Amino acid sequence: MLTLYHGSTSVCSQKVRVGLAELGLSYDSVVLDLQRGDQFDPDYRKLNPSAVVPTLVDDGLVVVESSLILDYLDRKMGAGQLSPKGDVAEVTTAHWMLRTLDIHAAINTLSFSTVARDRIRAKKTSEQIAQDLERMPDPVSRLKRLSLLEGGLDSVHVTQALLILHRAFTDMQAALEAHDWMMGAAFSKVDVALIAYVDRLDRLGFSGLWLTEFPAIDGWLRAMQSRQSYATGIAAFADPVASETLRQSGAHYWLDLEERWLKLP
Structure with missing residues (x-):
């Protein structure tokens, strides 16, 4: 099961959520309150030392950086349907x-x-x-x-x-x-x-x-x-x-x- 750590209005979180929706993928949602500073919590920084969102966890594999997450999801679970060929x-x-x-x-x-x-x-x-x-x-x-x-x-x-x-x-x-x-x-x-x-x-x-x-x-x-x-x-x-x-x-x-x-x- 995919777990996405994200912020409700974070632009990088938004683009990953749009990608997940386009691919029809479900995920466990963990919303961080960025104004409160949840991204600086020590447990979260073990996943993402840069203290930013989003972070995707797939069966223990941690994927950071929104563009990399999009590419990973499309290649592994979307059969490359969002990736032009040639x-x-x-x-x-x-x-x-x-x-x-x-x-x-x-x-x-x-x-x-x-x-x-x-x-x-x-x-x-x-x-x-x-x-x-x-x-x-x-x-x-x-x-x-x-x-x-x-x-x-x-x-x-x-x-x-x-x-x-x-x-x-x-x-x-x-x-x-x-x-x-x-x-x-x-x-x-x-x-x-x-x-x-x-x-x-x-x-x-x-x-x-x-x-x-x-x-x-x-x-x-x-x-x-x-x-x-x-x-x-x-x-x-x-x-x-x-x-x-x-x-x-x-x-x-x-x-x-x-x-x-x-x-x-």
């Missing part, structure tokens, strides 16, 4: 799966420089924030989080995030102008791997990042949101009131973010 398709798929590491970092940056920053600073004292940062095992991630919480959209990480997203959206637009799905006519794990990130930007009220320059992305997003796997893996874990609060909070940042987006080289 040299070009396989290389392109692998490249997109690698790129999600940078895309995830970009989404993390835009979240913690805006809405998450406001939430944390409103609920916690400087001392509590410092204690939370000290619990993060990766010193580089710790310094990045500090930069975002202190500088907001003025953090150097924001420009890097926008550059990463612009390159990704440029390539997504080219792919989706030619076909309905990222890898062609057939739905694939690349679509699964990207949906949670684009959906998070949409939920933050940042869809203006693609609506004008990369309109094919919006059609793809709506098609993804209409799939049962989205309902099961993302929508089912989203609190409607919290989702509306997220969008309203993000709207306060849009004009500033748009100005920075339009100034990219």
